[in-house]
Amino acid sequence: MKCKEILEKLSEYIDGELDPRLCQELERHMEDCHPCLVFVNTLKKTITLYKYASSEPLPKEIHLRLHDFLKKECRDH
């Protein structure tokens, strides 16, 4: 498998959607190709960093303003 073909299949590979035979070919390629291995690692890590990016809980004032707004807009119509 050539590096360029690997590139196209990477998201499917990471998401577990790739045909097992192609998975094997891809993994065999990565054993011998350090740059591709690093590329895949950094791609996986990128996704993980975003996936577990902490998020703020909804600030209380925004919650209160939202409900006031909806009461006004929705109830009297």
Next chain:
Amino acid sequence: MIELSDHFLIEKIRAGDFGFFEALVNRYEGKVYRLALRMLRNQQDAEDALQETFLQVHRGLKDYEGRSSFSTWLFRVATNVCLMKIRHRGTEPANLLPLEDYLPRHQEGAHPSIQDWTDRPEEALLSKESKEKMLEALGKLPADFRAVFVLRDMEGLSNAEAGEALGISVAAVKSRLHRARLTLRGMLSDYFEKREPRRAPG
């Protein structure tokens, strides 16, 4: 306590019970706000989008047929509100780089030099500055690519759910997601490669 299903709440809301609408909003407001903040990148716009979304939900509930799950339908409304806001801003991110800049140029037999920054300690990868860089990178994606990435990789929707939320095919979801991921990887790698890993105090 048994949690009432979305379906149950919706039936009650259609019957005119506003209290159940407030319960439905409580259930999803955090998620919608988080999506809006990630798409729009400032609190004021995110709050506007949050209000607009639930207003549209209230008005649209009579047309919601239950073909997709309520949360998918809600994400569809929220994402459209955000995309409209981005378009009305008139200014997409100032430095919108062509995606091709971040796709590695692979020539036969040659590799661009590449650093493995994944083994750096978590504190370095998740520092305040790194997190800001991550959000900045996300903001540099064109809106349609940003939306797919946020829905799939941050909010955890499936390919099918993201497709429904965005009104595009699963194939389009997968293709945009892949390009978004490669672009973000490229931007983060540029950033991490330029920073020296911190040396342990000697």
